[in-house]
Structure formats: structure tokens, C-alpha cells
Amino acid sequence: MSQAHFGTVTIVGVGLIGASLGLALKKAGCVTEVLGVGRSQANLDQALTMGAIDAVVSLPEAAARSQIIVLCMPVAQMRACFIALEPILQVNTLVTDAGSTKSEIILAAKEVLGKKACQFIPAHPIAGGAQHGAAAAQADLFRGKQTIICPLQENSATDLDLIKQFWSATGATVKLISAIQHDAIYAAVSHLPHVLSYALMLSVMNAEDAAEKLGHAGGGFRDFTRIAASSPEMWRDICLTNRAAILHELDQYLAITKHLRDLIANSDGAALEKLFIKASEARQKWTGSE
Missing domain, CATH: 3.40.50.720 (NAD(P)-binding Rossmann-like Domain)
Structure with a gap:
């Protein structure tokens, strides 16, 4: 054709x-x-x-x-x-x-x-x-x-x-x-990561020793914050036009990070490792399917 x-x-x-x-x-x-x-x-x-x-x-x-x-x-x-x-x-x-x-x-x-x-x-x-x-x-x-x-x-x-x-x-x-399915999926795999990337950049920049921290940052920080260089206007609009789905994903993420914080505070290495293994295996499996 x-x-x-x-x-x-x-x-x-x-x-x-x-x-x-x-x-x-x-x-x-x-x-x-x-x-x-x-x-x-x-x-x-x-x-x-x-x-x-x-x-x-x-x-x-x-x-x-x-x-x-x-x-x-x-x-x-x-x-x-x-x-x-x-x-x-x-x-x-x-x-x-x-x-x-x-x-x-x-x-x-x-x-x-x-x-x-x-x-x-x-x-x-x-x-x-x-x-x-x-x-x-x-x-x-x-x-x-x-x-x-x-x-x-x-x-x-x-x-x-x-x-x-x-x-x-x-x-x-x-x-x-469908549009509803689209907005739910991309809130999780695109919109939330951008919000988190901006948040990490802001967190480091707000520190008194921000210059020192950035001076010692390596590949992991660079990879995680790469998308924080994206268009601020575009991502402001995305957050506001997909608000409900992004808030749902953000609340779930905050609950998980709160749980991880509690495990760290309680020095519960076994539980931390169990969760990290679960995440690591899922990431490796996903990468292998690309």
C-alpha cells in the first residue's frame, strides 16, 4: 500500500x-x-x-x-x-x-x-x-x-x-x-516522574550546601534529574489538566516513601532489602522486555 x-x-x-x-x-x-x-x-x-x-x-x-x-x-x-x-x-x-x-x-x-x-x-x-x-x-x-x-x-x-x-x-x-485510560497510565509513568525529578532538584537546591552537593553529584543524580530540565510551562499545565490522576499516583508514592522512611528509622534492614529486591527484579524484568 x-x-x-x-x-x-x-x-x-x-x-x-x-x-x-x-x-x-x-x-x-x-x-x-x-x-x-x-x-x-x-x-x-x-x-x-x-x-x-x-x-x-x-x-x-x-x-x-x-x-x-x-x-x-x-x-x-x-x-x-x-x-x-x-x-x-x-x-x-x-x-x-x-x-x-x-x-x-x-x-x-x-x-x-x-x-x-x-x-x-x-x-x-x-x-x-x-x-x-x-x-x-x-x-x-x-x-x-x-x-x-x-x-x-x-x-x-x-x-x-x-x-x-x-x-x-x-x-x-x-x-x-481511551482518554481516561491514557491519563491514568501517563500520570503514573510520565507525569509523576517529572514531578519527582523537579522535587529532588528543588530539595538539593534549597540546602545551604547546595553547591557542594551538586559538585559531588554523579550519574545517578544526573539520570534522575535529567527531566527536570524540561519545559516548566508545559509541565505546569500537565499537572493542572491531569490533576486527579497525578494526585492519586503522588499519594500512593508518598505512602510508599513513608513506609520506607519508617523502615529506615527502625533500622529494619531485612524489610528494606525485601522491598528493594522486589523493585530491582521488577525493573530488570521490565528492561529486558524492551
């Missing part, structure tokens, strides 16, 4: 994910042109220079020219974008996104777009990096990674298939799950 062609694609928000998407689509040769919409002129200029986008346009111009519009801005900005899009969205234009949370975005789309919500097919490419902005973009960022699609009941089978092909063209493996 020959690869689909997606015509003119607009990327709204050309940071790491948006610019990488532009590079990936152009590398795959499946688009006529990639247009960029954004609020940072420096970022747009960078995306233009590196060939991630072909032109910078306004949202109305993008809506008039595009077959697919991809929303790659922080999730808290999605509702405002839907409001701007609703009166200008053409009947044959599809909208997808790259947001890390899904339920609140879907709610906003249905409330704002109304009957046009059927043209929105929510997605989440499981790819990224500690650095952010167009300068960090890579054409192969999505290759071999998952992209999750959380279809709406209103989406037609034809539109869903096209967006599946669209994300597959980046080299990603596409999987379909």
Missing part, C-alpha cells in the same frame, strides 16, 4: 515536538508544505532556518489552506486555540494534537467546537527530551516510539484512519486507547 499524502499541514506551536514533527513529515515526503503558527518569533525563525516549516502564517490563513492542523502548544492553551479555530475551521480540515493529557482537552474541544468536534482526533506522541524549543528538534524523534490516539465517538472511521497514517508517517507506532 502506498503511503498517504497529507497535502498542506499546519503546526501550531513549533517547539521541540512541533518542529520535530515538521522535520519528520518532510523527511517522509508525505506533505506538500508545512506551515507554522506560533507566538515566539525566535522559535518560528529557528524552525524556518532548519527547514521544519516552509512559511509562517496566521491561524486564519492556516485554517484556509490546511488539510491537517496539529496543535503542539502547552495543553492549557488548547481551549483558546479551539475558540479561535471554531469559526474558521473548514469542513474538510482535520485537527489533531500532541498534548500530554487528553480528557480535559477533549472536554474543551467538545464544548467549544460543538458539531465540528468530529474533526478533532486527539493524539499524544510519546517522545520528547530534556531540552525544549525548535533548536532541539530531530527528524527521527518519533521513530520507534508510540503515538497514542484517543478517538472520539464522533470521529469517522475514514478520518481516524487518515490520522493514524499521519502519525505513522513519522515512524511512530500508533496505539488506540
